[in-house]
Amino acid sequence: MSFLSATLSRVKPSPTMAVTQKASELKAAGRDVIGLGAGEPDFDTPQSIKDAAVRAIAEGKTKYTTVDGIPELKQAICDKFKRDNGLDYTPAQVTVNSGGKHTLYNALMATLNPGDEVIIPAPYWVSYPDMVLLAGGTPIVVEASLETRFKLTPEQLEAAITEKTKWFIFNSPSNPTGAGYSHAELKALTEVLMRHPHVWVMTDDMYEHLAYDDFKFATPAEVEPQLYERTLTCNGVSKAYAMTGWRIGYAAGPAPLIAAMRKVQSQSTSNPCSISQYAALAALTGPQDFLATHNEIFVRRRNLVVSMLSEIDGITCPVPEGAFYVYPSIAGLIGKTTPAGTRITDDETFATALLEEANVAVVFGAAFGLSPNFRVSYATADETLKEACSRIQHFCAALR
C-alpha cells in the first residue's frame, strides 16, 4: 500500500506555480525569458499598510490571536461588506484566514461529504477542483464557451444541478479569463438557484476591486437577498491591496458555517499571522485611493495586450471586464508547425513551444479546464508586456 494518502493521488500540483517556477529556472540559467504566468500584482504593498505592520510588531502584537481573526479586523470586514456590497454581517458571521485559498479550503473541508457535488464553471481558477477533491467531494465542471465570453448560462447551471449538489462556486471577475458578470447576468443565475434551495453559493470575490471601464461589480447575496442564508461571500486583500505574501483572506456567511470553518482552522493552522491581520485592518480602513491609480494602469495594460494579441491571425482575444488576465483562443493555430518543427496540437504544445522557441511563459488553457486557450497575466511593466506580445506575434507569424 502506498505511504501517501489515496486522496492526494487524485490531486495535481498547481500548474500556474509550475509555469512560474519553470520560467524562473530558465531565467536563472541565463535565458531571456519573460514570465506572464504569475497571478499577482507587480505593485508593492502600499506604504500605509506596511507602516501598520511595523507598528504592530513594535507594539508587541506578535502573539496568538483568536482563531479566526482579531475583533477589530472582523468589524472592519463587516464595515467593508456594508460599504461596498450593501450586505449586513455581524462579527460572528466573519472568518479571517491565511489567504483567500485557505478560506475556500476551510469551507470545503467543513462541509463536503463523499458524493457531494460542487459545480465549477470552466475556465476556473486552478485550485477549485483540486480543493474539492482534497475535501472528499466531486467537482462537476461545466464549460462556458468563448461565444458567451466565458460566462456560464442559466441553462447550463440548471442542467448541472442534481440532488447531490452542495455548492456552486462563482468567481467574477474571473481568474483566468477576467470575465465579469453584470448584475443582469448574475441575476439570471441566482434565479436558477432560487429554484434549488439545497444548493449553496461560494462566491469568490477576490477581484472585486479590479473592475474596468463601466463594469459594475456585483455579488450573489446582494443581487438576490434571499440567497443570503446560503451564501458564503469570500474575499481577501491579496490582489486589490498587492498583499499576496501577507496571506490574509476572509469570508462572511451564516454563523453555523463560520463556526464549522473555525473548527477546521483551530485544528490546522490556528490564527492567521497576527502582524498580517493588523496590516489587513489598515488596508480595509485606510486610504483607498491607490485602487483607482492601480486600475488606470491595469486598463492601459489590458488594452495594450488585447490589441497586440488581436492583430495575430489565428488568435481571438475578448476584452475582459476585470482582474489582470486575458484568455485568448488559439483555435486558428491548431495544426500549424513552428520553425523548429513542433506541431501545435493543443494549447499545451503551444505554450511549451512559445517558451522554448520565443522565451515567453504563459499558462496553457487545459490547466483551467477550457481549451484551446492560454492565460496571459498582464500584471507586469508596459515595456515588458510590449516585448512579450511582440515575441508572441513573431512566433505566430512564423508558424506554417
Ligand SMILES: Cc1ncc(COP(=O)(O)O)c(C=O)c1O
Ligand atoms: C480567483 C482566486 N481566488 C482566490 C485566490 C487566492 O488568493 P490568496 O493568495 O489570498 O490565497 C486567487 C489567487 O490567485 C484567485 O485568483
